[in-house]
Amino acid sequence: MPQLNSMHKIRYEVALPGRFKRIADATSGHLIFEYKAQIRDMRMFQATVMGLAQILQENPERKAILIIDESRISIPRMTEEWKSYLQIFHPKIHDRLCITAFEEDELTLVLGNLRKEEEQLLEEVRTKLSSEQSLRKRRSADSFLEVFRVMLVQWFRGAGPLQLKELCRLTGFSYPTVASALDKMERYLHRRSDRSAELREFPYEIWRKLLAGNEGIRAPITLTSQKPRPLELLLDNLEGYSVLKVGFGGIIGARHYLPGIDLVGTHRLDLTLKDTREDRIQRLIRRLDPALKPVEINQTPQVVIHRLFRPKTFFQEDPHGNVADEVECLLDLHEARLETQASELLEHLIRRVRS
Amino acid sequence: MNEVRPWEALEKVAMAVPEFCRENVVIIGSLAAGYAFFGKEDIMAVRTKDIDCLLRPFDVAIDKGQAIARQLLHAGWHPKQDGDFSQPGSELTPDDRLPAIRLYPPGINQNDRDAWFIEFLTEPESTMIQGRHFTRIILDEGHYGLPTFRYLAITGFLPQKIESLGINYARPSMMALANLLEHPAVKPDPIKGGFAGRAVKRSNKDLGRVLSLGYLAEDQTPGILRNWAIDWHLALTQFFPSELETLAGSAGGGLRDLLASTDDFDEAYFTCANGLLASFGVDHETLRETGERILGDAVERLEEFSQS
Numbered sequence: 147m148p149q150l151n152s153m154h155k156i157r158y159e160v161a162l163p164g165r166f167k168r169i170a171d172a173t174s175g176h177l178i179f180e181y182k183a184q185i186r187d188m189r190m191f192q193a194t195v196m197g198l199a200q201i202l203q204e205n206p207e208r209k210a211i212l213i214i215d216e217s218r219i220s221i222p223r224m225t226e227e228w229k230s231y232l233q234i235f236h237p238k239i240h241d242r243l244c245i246t247a248f249e250e251d252e253l254t255l256v257l258g259n260l261r262k263e264e265e266q267l268l269e270e271v272r273t274k275l276s277s278e279q280s281l282r283k284r285r286s287a288d289s290f291l292e293v294f295r296v297m298l299v300q301w302f303r304g305a306g307p308l309q310l311k312e313l314c315r316l317t318g319f320s321y322p323t324v325a326s327a328l329d330k331m332e333r334y335l336h337r338r339s340d341r342s343a344e345l346r347e348f349p350y351e352i353w354r355k356l357l358a359g360n361e362g363i364r365a366p367i368t369l370t371s372q373k374p375r376p377l378e379l380l381l382d383n384l385e386g387y388s389v390l391k392v393g394f395g396g397i398i399g400a401r402h403y404l405p406g407i408d409l410v411g412t413h414r415l416d417l418t419l420k421d422t423r424e425d426r427i428q429r430l431i432r433r434l435d436p437a438l439k440p441v442e443i444n445q446t447p448q449v450v451i452h453r454l455f456r457p458k459t460f461f462q463e464d465p466h467g468n469v470a471d472e473v474e475c476l477l478d479l480h481e482a483r484l485e486t487q488a489s490e491l492l493e494h495l496i497r498r499v500r501s
Numbered sequence: 502m503n504e505v506r507p508w509e510a511l512e513k514v515a516m517a518v519p520e521f522c523r524e525n526v527v528i529i530g531s532l533a534a535g536y537a538f539f540g541k542e543d544i545m546a547v548r549t550k551d552i553d554c555l556l557r558p559f560d561v562a563i564d565k566g567q568a569i570a571r572q573l574l575h576a577g578w579h580p581k582q583d584g585d586f587s588q589p590g591s592e593l594t595p596d597d598r599l600p601a602i603r604l605y606p607p608g609i610n611q612n613d614r615d616a617w618f619i620e621f622l623t624e625p626e627s628t629m630i631q632g633r634h635f636t637r638i639i640l641d642e643g644h645y646g647l648p649t650f651r652y653l654a655i656t657g658f659l660p661q662k663i664e665s666l667g668i669n670y671a672r673p674s675m676m677a678l679a680n681l682l683e684h685p686a687v688k689p690d691p692i693k694g695g696f697a698g699r700a701v702k703r704s705n706k707d708l709g710r711v712l713s714l715g716y717l718a719e720d721q722t723p724g725i726l727r728n729w730a731i732d733w734h735l736a737l738t739q740f741f742p743s744e745l746e747t748l749a750g751s752a753g754g755g756l757r758d759l760l761a762s763t764d765d766f767d768e769a770y771f772t773c774a775n776g777l778l779a780s781f782g783v784d785h786e787t788l789r790e791t792g793e794r795i796l797g798d799a800v801e802r803l804e805e806f807s808q809s
Contacts, residue, residue, distance in 0.1 A: 372787045379724040436797025437790035 164204035181275040183215040214247040228257040293327035307342035316458040368447035371437040391420035393461040393470035396478040402469040416478040418470035504546035507535035515666035523667040527555040527657045533670040538717040562623035577607030589643025599646030623647040624654040652682040673714040674729040680707040684755035697775040709769030713777035730802035749807030753800035
C-alpha cells in the first residue's frame with residue numbers, strides 16, 4: 147500500500163474513478179474518507195461499509211476510512227459487525243478499510259489499522275465535515291441577517307472594511323448570497339475598489355426591521371423550571387465546560403461592553419452557542435440544570451439559548467468566559483424587554499465608533 | 502400518622518443510651534432527615550412512628566445492642582406489647598422469625614396518637630447478603646433480631662455527629678443512595694398495612710423518600726445534589742469496590758421507572774406529601790423536577806465517575 151505523504155492536500159467531494167461513479171466526502175492522497183453523522187440504524191451503517199468495500203475493490207491502491215460521528219449504534223455493536231466483515235470480506239479489502247467513531251469530539255473507536263498521520267487527517271476531515279453539516283441546516287432566508295450582523299459587529303469594533311471573500315468565510319455563505327445581501331444594505335455601505343465594503347453609519351432602518359422580526363428569526367430555546375435555581379449556580383455549573391463553545395450574551399455580555407449599564411442583578415441567562423447539534427445542546431442544558439424545560443405561555447424564561455450558525459463567533463474574552471458579540475447582546479436585551487438598557491448599550495457602542 | 506419533634510426525640514434517645522455506646526449509634530430514617538434539615542426548629546415535626554438506630558460496626562453491634570437495650574429497659578423503656586412479632590423468640594426461633602427490638606419511651610402508651618418507638622438495626626456482616634437478614638441478639642427477656650439489608654451500611658457512612666448529644670445521624674445523601682440501590686427498578690411489592698390509609702408499593706415509598714431528601718437538600722443548599730455524586734462514589738468505593746460500575750449503573754433505574762410512570766409517581770408523591778414534605782406544600786411538578794435533578798446532577802455524575 148502507498149505510504150501517506152503528509153504533503154497531500156485534503157480535497158472534499160471528490161469524484162472517484164470506477165463504474166459506480168461515487169463521490170468521496172474527502173480524499174487525501176490514497177486515502178478516501180466517508181463521513182456519517184448521527185446514524186440511527188444498522189442498515190445505514192452496513193450500506194455505507196458495503197459501498198466502501200466496492201470502492202476498494204475498484205481502487206486497489208486506496209484505503210478507506212469511515213468516520214461515524216455521534217451515532218446511536220453502540221461501540222460493541224459496531225465491533226461485532228466489524229468481526230463479521232473480517233469473515234465476509236477478502237483480506238485485500240478489509241486490510242484497507244478502517245472504521246472510526248467519535249463521541250463528543252473524542253475518537254472512541256478504531257476498527258482496522260489507523261496510522262498516526264492518518265489520525266491527524268481524520269480529525270481535520272471530521273471537524274470540517276461536521277461543521278458543514280450544521281451550516282447546511284440554515285435557512286437561506288437567514289443569509290441577509292447573518293451578513294448584516296457581521297457587518298455591524300465589524301463596524302462596532304472599528305475593524306474596517308471586509309472583502310467579499312472574507313465575508314463569505316466569516317458567514318459561511320457563498321459569494322452570490324453575500325453579494326445579494328450587501329446589495330440590500332447598499333445605502334448604508336461604503337464600497338471600495340478592492341471588492342471590500344463597510345458600513346458608513348449605524349443602519350437604523352434595517353436595525354428596526356431586524357428588531358421587529360427578531361424573535362421569529364432567531365428562534366431561541368427558552369427554558370425555565372418550576373423552582374428555578376439561582377443563576378449564579380447555573381454559571382458555576384458551566385465552569386470548565388469545554389464540549390461546546392459558549393458565549394454569554396444578554397445582560398452579562400452587555401456588562402462586558404458597558405460595565406456601568408443601568409441594571410442591578412441578572413434576571414436571565416442568555417447563552418450563544420457555536421454548536422447547533424441538538425444532542426450537545428441538550429447535554430449542555432442538562433448540565434446547567436436538569437430540571438430546565440421549555441417555557442410555556444406566560445412563563446418567563448430563566449435561560450435562553452441562541453444558536454450561532456456562522457463559522458466565526460466574534461466572541462470576546464472576558465475574565466468570566468467568552469462573551470457573545472455586541473449585536474447578539476443587543477438583541478438579547480430587546481428580547482428580554484430591557485429596552486432602556488438596550489438603548490443605553492447601543493448609544494454607547496455608537497458613541498465609541500464615532501469617537 | 503404520628504408527629505415527632507426531631508430534637509426532642511433525639512435528646513430522649515441520646516440520654517437513654519449509655520455513653521460508651523453512643524459513638525456506635527447512627528440515627529437513620531425520618532428522624533435523621535428531620536434533624537439534618539430542621540435541626541432544633543420546634544415548628545417542624547416529622548411524621549413517623551419509629552426511630553431507627555443503626556448499630557455499627559457489625560462486630561460490636563450485638564454487645565452494644567445488649568448494653569443499650571439493658572439500660573433502656575432498666576430506665577423504664579418498654580417493648581411493643583401487641584401485634585405481630587411482639588413477643589421475644591427463643592433459641593428455637595429461626596433467625597428470620599425473630600422480632601426486632603422495639604422499645605417505647607417510659608410513660609408512653611403505645612396506643613397514644615403520638616407514640617413512637619426506637620428500633621435497632623445493624624450493618625450487614627457481608628455485603629453479599631440479599632433482602633432482609635436478621636442477626637440474633639439475646640437479652641434477658643429472650644431472643645431478638647437486629648434486621649439489616651444489603652445496602653444499610655451505606656447509611657452509616659461518614660455520619661454527622663450531634664456534639665451536644667454524642668450520637669450520630671446519617672447524611673441525607675447516604676440514605677438516598679441506600680434507597681436507590683435497594684430499588685434498581687420499581688417492584689410491585691406493597692407495604693404491609695398501606696401508607697396513611699392508601700395501598701402503596703414499597704419501592705414507591707422508598708424512592709419517594711429519595712425525592713423528599715433531594716427536595717429538602719436543594720431547598721437548603723441549591724446545587725448540593727452535584728455533591729451527592731461525590732459522596733456516593735466514595736461510599737460505593739468503600740463498601741462495594743468490585744461492583745462499583747455495576748451498582749452505579751443501576752442506581753438510577755428505580756427513579757427513572759418512577760418518573761416514567763404516572764401511577765407510581767403519584768404514589769411516591771402521596772408518601773412525600775404525607776411524610777417529610779407535609780409542611781412544604783410541594784406540588785407534583787416541583788417534585789418531578791427534583792427527580793430530574795437527582796438523576797442529572799447526582800446519578801448521571803455517579804455513573805460518569807464510576808466508569809472504568
